[in-house]
Amino acid sequence: MYRYDEFDAEFVRQRVAQFRDQVERRVKGELTEDEFRPLRLMNGLYLQLHAYMLRIAVPYGTLSSRQMRKLAHIARVYDRGYGHFTTRQNLQFNWPALGDIPDILAELAEVEMHAIQTSGNCIRNVTADHFAGATAEEVADPRPYAEIIRQWSSLHPEFSFLPRKFKVAVTAAERDRAAIQVHDIGLHLKRLADGGLGFAVWVGGGQGRTPLLAKKIRDNLPEADLLSYLEATLRIYNLHGRRDNKYKARIKILVHEIGADAFAAQVEEEWQRIRDGALKLPEDEIKRIDAYFAPPAFVAPPAGASAKPPTGAPDAAFERWIVRNTHAHKQRGYAIVTISLKPIGGVPGDASAAQMDAVADLAQRYSFDEVRVTHEQNLVLPHVCLGDLRAVYDGLVAIGLAEANAGLVTDIIACPGLDYCALANARSIPIAQRISERLATRQDQIGDLKIKISGCINACGHHHVGHIGILGVEKRGEEHYQLLLGGSGAEDAALAAITGPGFGPTGIVDAVEKVVDTYLKLRKDPQEAFLSAYGRLGSAPFKEALYAAAA
Amino acid sequence: MSKSAPTISVLTANRLSDGAVVFLDFDGVWVEGLRGAVVARSPDEVRALESRGAFDAARNIVVEPYLVEMHEAADGGLTPVRFRERVRLGGPSILGDVPGYVEAVPAKPQARPEPVAGQPVHAEAA
Numbered sequence: 299m300y301r302y303d304e305f306d307a308e309f310v311r312q313r314v315a316q317f318r319d320q321v322e323r324r325v326k327g328e329l330t331e332d333e334f335r336p337l338r339l340m341n342g343l344y345l346q347l348h349a350y351m352l353r354i355a356v357p358y359g360t361l362s363s364r365q366m367r368k369l370a371h372i373a374r375v376y377d378r379g380y381g382h383f384t385t386r387q388n389l390q391f392n393w394p395a396l397g398d399i400p401d402i403l404a405e406l407a408e409v410e411m412h413a414i415q416t417s418g419n420c421i422r423n424v425t426a427d428h429f430a431g432a433t434a435e436e437v438a439d440p441r442p443y444a445e446i447i448r449q450w451s452s453l454h455p456e457f458s459f460l461p462r463k464f465k466v467a468v469t470a471a472e473r474d475r476a477a478i479q480v481h482d483i484g485l486h487l488k489r490l491a492d493g494g495l496g497f498a499v500w501v502g503g504g505q506g507r508t509p510l511l512a513k514k515i516r517d518n519l520p521e522a523d524l525l526s527y528l529e530a531t532l533r534i535y536n537l538h539g540r541r542d543n544k545y546k547a548r549i550k551i552l553v554h555e556i557g558a559d560a561f562a563a564q565v566e567e568e569w570q571r572i573r574d575g576a577l578k579l580p581e582d583e584i585k586r587i588d589a590y591f592a593p594p595a596f597v598a599p600p601a602g603a604s605a606k607p608p609t610g611a612p613d614a615a616f617e618r619w620i621v622r623n624t625h626a627h628k629q630r631g632y633a634i635v636t637i638s639l640k641p642i643g644g645v646p647g648d649a650s651a652a653q654m655d656a657v658a659d660l661a662q663r664y665s666f667d668e669v670r671v672t673h674e675q676n677l678v679l680p681h682v683c684l685g686d687l688r689a690v691y692d693g694l695v696a697i698g699l700a701e702a703n704a705g706l707v708t709d710i711i712a713c714p715g716l717d718y719c720a721l722a723n724a725r726s727i728p729i730a731q732r733i734s735e736r737l738a739t740r741q742d743q744i745g746d747l748k749i750k751i752s753g754c755i756n757a758c759g760h761h762h763v764g765h766i767g768i769l770g771v772e773k774r775g776e777e778h779y780q781l782l783l784g785g786s787g788a789e790d791a792a793l794a795a796i797t798g799p800g801f802g803p804t805g806i807v808d809a810v811e812k813v814v815d816t817y818l819k820l821r822k823d824p825q826e827a828f829l830s831a832y833g834r835l836g837s838a839p840f841k842e843a844l845y846a847a848a849a
Numbered sequence: 850m851s852k853s854a855p856t857i858s859v860l861t862a863n864r865l866s867d868g869a870v871v872f873l874d875f876d877g878v879w880v881e882g883l884r885g886a887v888v889a890r891s892p893d894e895v896r897a898l899e900s901r902g903a904f905d906a907a908r909n910i911v912v913e914p915y916l917v918e919m920h921e922a923a924d925g926g927l928t929p930v931r932f933r934e935r936v937r938l939g940g941p942s943i944l945g946d947v948p949g950y951v952e953a954v955p956a957k958p959q960a961r962p963e964p965v966a967g968q969p970v971h972a973e974a975a
Contacts, residue, residue: 325909331913347937348937373949378950378952380948393867395868644946645943650949650950716933777932
């Protein structure tokens, strides 16, 4: 893992002191709310529906046990005993008092964490494939590049007041777990023809009120040119992105309005001007950052040991968990473990302080001290020895986090929705809970199916790329839900389409079940997953099931 | 006041210190919950409440004050018209399902003003 150098530590320490002073001045009345708001947002502090909310950055979703324990400590001492892992691999506390924030930030700084640039019109926390450094599918660990981008983008003077927020995601695998096509910039690390590493650069993706998939504007960008190319891209956006209309200010609108080719040409021109300047990444510097992410000291499995997890175990529940929640590791004798934060009927992404502490213990003991946060609001133990899977599973059973549902219909993404969020129009979490309860007994039969729920048009719950997406809206003062089908945030990225008229809070759960029943009835065989079946069948049979009786 | 201003409304805001949802009561004190909330029933009363909100925001007691439209039952009970405001008043609907959720320690209430003879403090009389 990356460790702060003296510069990083001093920079974060100074920021804590600065914000402590700003909070004191706000409480004394020396700063008005209008003056204070941009300052608190730059430190990740929002005012939500019922309370303040502090969003803490988890860079590229990687946490050490020590950091996880600190989050548990903060939940226990300063908040209400839990935290919420988000679709941007971050963690949110929902109830901090304003006066406690400087102390919380000081505690975070002790473990090399902060909340800087988790809000505001700047480059946000860079996200990455949550299996990075563990999966055999990648050409290299993408996190060193995410860290290089983090360092470049932190307090970047030119890009601290962009037209709108800016999100970068990085993957190094063909199988896209980082949703790069729905980010402002998506980077795909690849092996180049000359044997070196480089990037495909996707620009202009995003969800929100105008969902658009990113366009690939550059391929085979040598790794040494990463920052200069990003700088050129951000500069063109900063110059020409719309500042007259908040809803048209994201880079996706600029790329869409002038066209990807024209945008790419402008970036290219600027890049040619700066590519051999100060931002050229020296090989030594890449190697220096790379070293922080060196693979752990894996132990070679004993001769004759199975490369596969012990699926022959007699315990059916353990067996199910092995099948659904463990994944192939690049190192023989190891597995990647998904810790589902989606217990049946639970609140997606929430974890108690005790659960966080227990996961930290498991990571320390069985996963080389590492935990990952996924954009699907789960946790991952990236490096678990096959022989330790039973112990990990038992540990998860003890804290209620052993649901064997990774990628299944109950593994639902849901934004905080109207239960917490000041922007939301409808609740997301209770809909997720009721769908989870309704379909739990059939989830293995249903197979891979991603449901994603947002409580407003801003789409934090990724409903545009759900195989089944749900969007909460307000209709005559009450909650109402639109249903969308056929989206994907993976390498086969697609935007879901609205089925038709929306549903009330009860009707939407029935509607999802009708869609699932229709799929089960019409799929060719159990191997044909929902998205494939939808692609083959089109929307007609699903609409028929949803609306025919009402017509 | 705009034409769309509700005729029955209460003044709400978030408390500066912890962001808690508060309502202005008859004593001019910001309290959690609707008990004792001042109700504006006329454009004049709405204006008075709005002024009070702006004043208390400027005094750094509360943040982002605004008026919430209410239904009033025959017994005087108040219910927000919009679902959003009902959730805002009642708190998250899912706290019973949140792992490890711990109730907050109640915040120290704002000091009540000393009554001044012949000078009502509530907004309706302002």
